[in-house]
Amino acid sequence: MKKLTLILALAQAAVFAQTGLLGGKTGLHQQDANTLGFFHFRVGTGGTIATDNWGYTRGALFTDQYGRTQELDVWDARMEKGRIDGALAGNFNFAFGLRDDLDIGVSLPIYYDHAKDYSGEAIRAHMGKGGLGDLQFYAKYRTPHFFGPDYMKTAAVVDLTVPTGWRGVGIRPRHVWFLDNEGGPTYAYTANSVMLGLTGVVSVDYNKKGVPLVWNSSLGLMIGFGDASNTLVYSTGVNLEINDYIQPFLEFSGEMRFGNDAYPFSPITDPMVLTPGINVKIPFFNIDFAAGIDIGIGNLVDGYDRKDAMDNCKDFQIKFKGETGYRASYCYVAQPLIAGIAKLTWTFGFDGDDDNDGVKNRKDKCPETFPPIVVDEDGCGIDTDEDKVFDGLDKCPDTPKGVAVDSVGCPLDTDEDTVPDYKDMCPETPKGVKVDSVGCPLDTDEDTVPDYKDQCPETPKGVKVDSVGCPLDSDKDGVFDGPDKCPDTPQGVAVDADGCPLDTDKDGVPDYRDKCPNTLPGIQVNKRGCPLRRKEDLDYLKKGIQFEFDSAKLLKSSYPTLDDIIALLEKIPEVKLEVQGHTDIVGTEDYNQKLSEDRAHSVTDYMESKGIAADRLRAIGFGTRVPVADNVSDEGRAKNRRVELIPFGYYTEGDGTVAAPSDSLLNDSTAVPPPTKSDVKPESKPEVKVKLKANAEKKVRSASKAGLKRLKNMRDRAEKAVVEMKSEAAAAAKPAETPKPAETAPAKASAPAPAP
Structure with a gap:
C-alpha cells in the first residue's frame, strides 16, 4: 500500500504533461508554430491517467512463461483494498528561447503500469512497475513567411530521442515505434534505439480575419536507427478563443507505423486519439493549464467485446522480456479506451521587448508587432483607417472606411489604371488604356466609343457612329448620316456635299434618274428629266447636226x-x-x-x-x-x-x-x-x-x-x-x-x- 501511495504521488506530480508531442503551449497533443522569444523559458509537466485494465493488453489477457492465460486487473476482496488498476504516463519538460525564432528543449517521461493478476505472475514479471522513459531533445525553428496568408505561421521541429528508458518493466508500449521491427522483445518504456524526428507545423490565426479560431496542424516522421519501427506522427487541433482566458479545443492525433516487418500495417490498430478539452490562461503568472479526455478511436471499434478484440490477436503478439528474464506474451493495444489528460506550463523570462515595439513583454498584449508597425500602449498595432493594415505598414493611411485594400493598405486597383476600385466606374479597363478621373477609357470625341477602340477619333460631336467609332453612312454615299440630308440615297449613286444625289443640270431630277442630264436651266422637264419641248432638248437637237461624208463640212x-x-x-x-x-x-x-x-x-x-x-x-x-x-x-x-x-x-x-x-x-x-x-x-x-x-x-x-x-x-x-x-x-x-x-x-x- 505504501508503494502504491508513493507511485501515485509521483504520478500526481507528473500528471500534467504533453504526451509525445512537444513544443508550444496550445492544447494537449497539438503543436503550434509559435516560439518563446529570445531568452525566455518554459517549464512544464503533465500526463495521462487511465483506470482501464483493457488499456494494458487486449481483453486484459496475457500468456505467462508457463503458457497459461492470465487475466489482469479484476476487483476482488483478496486483492489490496482500494487499489487503482490503471496506467499512468507523465513527463517533465523544459524549453529555452535561443533566438526570437528558435527554441530548444528537453523532456523526460515517467511511466507506471499498475498491473496485477490472481496468480501474481504479472508482479513476478515486473509488469506492474514504473520507470523512466527515453530522454527526448528537440529544437523548433519558426520559418520565415515565404508563402500563404499573413495570418499563417510555419515552423520546423527536430526531435532526437535517446534510449535511456527502463527495460523489462511495464506492459503497454507507450509509443508505436517501441515495437521491435524484427519481432524481438518489445519494451514498454523505451524504443531500445536512437530515434530522429522531423516535423512540420502550421498555425493559422483566424483572429486576424475577425474569426476567433486558431488552427494548428503538424505532420512528422520518426526514423529509427535500430530495431525500432519507423513512424508517421500527426496532429491537428481547432481552438476557440472565447476570450483571453478560456479556450475550448478539439484535437485529433496519432501515430502510424510503416515499413515494419514483424507486424502488419494497420492504422486503426496504432494510436489514434480524439481529444476534447479546455485551455485556461492565467495571465498574471503567465501560466497555462489544459485538461481533456483522450478517446481511443481504435478501441471504439471493438469496445469491450473480448471475442471481437481477439480476432487478429495472433498478428500483434508482443514478446515480453522482464528485467529478471521473465518471458511472456500478449496482444498489443495502442491506448486505453478513455484516459484523462492534463498539463501545466509556466513561461517566464527577462522583461525585454522581443518585438522592439517599445512595450515591455510583460505588458505587451501583441508580442509580434515588429517595427515599423505603430502600436498603442498595449503593444498592439494601430489601424487608423480600419483597413486591417497597421499604421507604419500602411502606405495609404487615409483610406475611406470599408474600402478593400491590398497588402500595403492602399485601395485595390484591379485594372491598374491608377483609379482605385471604389472610385472606378469602369473596373475592367484593359491594362495600359488611358482613363479619365472616374477610371473610364478616354473618349475624346464623345461618340461613346473609347479612344483605344476608336478608329475615327475626331468625329464631330453629335454624329452617330458605328462600333469602331466611325460616323455612320447608312446609304454608303460617302456623306455621314449626321450631315446627310438624303440618308436614303440608293447605293452607288453619286452625291453632293449634302449627301443628296447629283442634279447637274438643276432640273429637279437627280442624275441617276435623269435621261437628259444636260438640260439647260429654266427649261421645263418631265419626270425623266427631259425637256417637254424638243427644241429645248440638247440631247434631241444634237442628232440633227450632220456632216458631209468623211468631212467636217456641215450639211x-x-x-x-x-x-x-x-x-x-x-x-x-x-x-x-x-x-x-x-x-x-x-x-x-x-x-x-x-x-x-x-x-x-x-x-x-x-x-x-x-x-x-x-x-x-x-x-x-x-x-x-x-x-x-x-x-x-x-x-x-x-x-x-x-x-x-x-x-x-x-x-x-x-x-x-x-x-x-x-x-x-x-x-x-x-x-x-x-x-x-x-x-x-x-x-x-x-x-x-x-x-x-x-x-x-x-x-x-x-x-x-x-x-x-x-x-x-x-x-x-x-x-x-x-x-x-x-x-x-x-x-x-x-x-x-x-x-x-x-x-x-x-x-x-x-x-x-x-x-x-
Missing part, C-alpha cells in the same frame, strides 16, 4: 437644228456650250483626231457666225478615245460617230464654276474601251465604196487592196474640206445676209456622217 440640213440651239443660247445667256467631236476607229488615230476637232469647230464657227460670243463656246475633239458603243459592229460604230453638246458655266458649286467634263471623259470607267484593229472587220465599214461579193474572204481581200488608195483619197478630201471651211468662214464674216439653209438634206446624209 445644210443641220442649219435649222443649229439655229434652234442658238436660240436657246440667246434665251439663256448665262449658259456656255462645249461641242465635242467623236469618231469610230476606222482610219488612223491622227486622222480621226483631226476630223473630230474640225467637226467640233465647224459647229462653234457656225454659232459664232450667228452672234454667239466666242467665250461662250468651246470646241474639243476626242477622236476615237471616248466611244459609247462597240467599234466592231456597224451599229456600234455609227453610235460612236457623233457630236455631243455639253452646257457649262451656268451654276456654281462651292467656290468654283462647274465646267464641261472634257478631260474627265478620258478617264470615264463607263466608257466602252476601243477594240483592237483585229476586232474590226473591214467589210463592215459602209463608207468604203467597193462592191463586194457574198464570199467573206473575197471581201477582206478587196478591202485590203483598196486600203492605200482609199487613204490617199481621204487625205485629199480632208484638205479640200479645210479650204472650203476657210472660204465659208470668210464669207460669213461679211455683213451680207446669211443664205438660208437648205430645207432638206440628201438621202445619203440623213444620219451623222461617219468618220473615215
Whole structure:
C-alpha cells in the first residue's frame, strides 16, 4: 500500500504533461508554430491517467512463461483494498528561447503500469512497475513567411530521442515505434534505439480575419536507427478563443507505423486519439493549464467485446522480456479506451521587448508587432483607417472606411489604371488604356466609343457612329448620316456635299434618274428629266447636226437644228456650250483626231457666225478615245460617230464654276474601251465604196487592196474640206445676209456622217 501511495504521488506530480508531442503551449497533443522569444523559458509537466485494465493488453489477457492465460486487473476482496488498476504516463519538460525564432528543449517521461493478476505472475514479471522513459531533445525553428496568408505561421521541429528508458518493466508500449521491427522483445518504456524526428507545423490565426479560431496542424516522421519501427506522427487541433482566458479545443492525433516487418500495417490498430478539452490562461503568472479526455478511436471499434478484440490477436503478439528474464506474451493495444489528460506550463523570462515595439513583454498584449508597425500602449498595432493594415505598414493611411485594400493598405486597383476600385466606374479597363478621373477609357470625341477602340477619333460631336467609332453612312454615299440630308440615297449613286444625289443640270431630277442630264436651266422637264419641248432638248437637237461624208463640212440640213440651239443660247445667256467631236476607229488615230476637232469647230464657227460670243463656246475633239458603243459592229460604230453638246458655266458649286467634263471623259470607267484593229472587220465599214461579193474572204481581200488608195483619197478630201471651211468662214464674216439653209438634206446624209 505504501508503494502504491508513493507511485501515485509521483504520478500526481507528473500528471500534467504533453504526451509525445512537444513544443508550444496550445492544447494537449497539438503543436503550434509559435516560439518563446529570445531568452525566455518554459517549464512544464503533465500526463495521462487511465483506470482501464483493457488499456494494458487486449481483453486484459496475457500468456505467462508457463503458457497459461492470465487475466489482469479484476476487483476482488483478496486483492489490496482500494487499489487503482490503471496506467499512468507523465513527463517533465523544459524549453529555452535561443533566438526570437528558435527554441530548444528537453523532456523526460515517467511511466507506471499498475498491473496485477490472481496468480501474481504479472508482479513476478515486473509488469506492474514504473520507470523512466527515453530522454527526448528537440529544437523548433519558426520559418520565415515565404508563402500563404499573413495570418499563417510555419515552423520546423527536430526531435532526437535517446534510449535511456527502463527495460523489462511495464506492459503497454507507450509509443508505436517501441515495437521491435524484427519481432524481438518489445519494451514498454523505451524504443531500445536512437530515434530522429522531423516535423512540420502550421498555425493559422483566424483572429486576424475577425474569426476567433486558431488552427494548428503538424505532420512528422520518426526514423529509427535500430530495431525500432519507423513512424508517421500527426496532429491537428481547432481552438476557440472565447476570450483571453478560456479556450475550448478539439484535437485529433496519432501515430502510424510503416515499413515494419514483424507486424502488419494497420492504422486503426496504432494510436489514434480524439481529444476534447479546455485551455485556461492565467495571465498574471503567465501560466497555462489544459485538461481533456483522450478517446481511443481504435478501441471504439471493438469496445469491450473480448471475442471481437481477439480476432487478429495472433498478428500483434508482443514478446515480453522482464528485467529478471521473465518471458511472456500478449496482444498489443495502442491506448486505453478513455484516459484523462492534463498539463501545466509556466513561461517566464527577462522583461525585454522581443518585438522592439517599445512595450515591455510583460505588458505587451501583441508580442509580434515588429517595427515599423505603430502600436498603442498595449503593444498592439494601430489601424487608423480600419483597413486591417497597421499604421507604419500602411502606405495609404487615409483610406475611406470599408474600402478593400491590398497588402500595403492602399485601395485595390484591379485594372491598374491608377483609379482605385471604389472610385472606378469602369473596373475592367484593359491594362495600359488611358482613363479619365472616374477610371473610364478616354473618349475624346464623345461618340461613346473609347479612344483605344476608336478608329475615327475626331468625329464631330453629335454624329452617330458605328462600333469602331466611325460616323455612320447608312446609304454608303460617302456623306455621314449626321450631315446627310438624303440618308436614303440608293447605293452607288453619286452625291453632293449634302449627301443628296447629283442634279447637274438643276432640273429637279437627280442624275441617276435623269435621261437628259444636260438640260439647260429654266427649261421645263418631265419626270425623266427631259425637256417637254424638243427644241429645248440638247440631247434631241444634237442628232440633227450632220456632216458631209468623211468631212467636217456641215450639211445644210443641220442649219435649222443649229439655229434652234442658238436660240436657246440667246434665251439663256448665262449658259456656255462645249461641242465635242467623236469618231469610230476606222482610219488612223491622227486622222480621226483631226476630223473630230474640225467637226467640233465647224459647229462653234457656225454659232459664232450667228452672234454667239466666242467665250461662250468651246470646241474639243476626242477622236476615237471616248466611244459609247462597240467599234466592231456597224451599229456600234455609227453610235460612236457623233457630236455631243455639253452646257457649262451656268451654276456654281462651292467656290468654283462647274465646267464641261472634257478631260474627265478620258478617264470615264463607263466608257466602252476601243477594240483592237483585229476586232474590226473591214467589210463592215459602209463608207468604203467597193462592191463586194457574198464570199467573206473575197471581201477582206478587196478591202485590203483598196486600203492605200482609199487613204490617199481621204487625205485629199480632208484638205479640200479645210479650204472650203476657210472660204465659208470668210464669207460669213461679211455683213451680207446669211443664205438660208437648205430645207432638206440628201438621202445619203440623213444620219451623222461617219468618220473615215
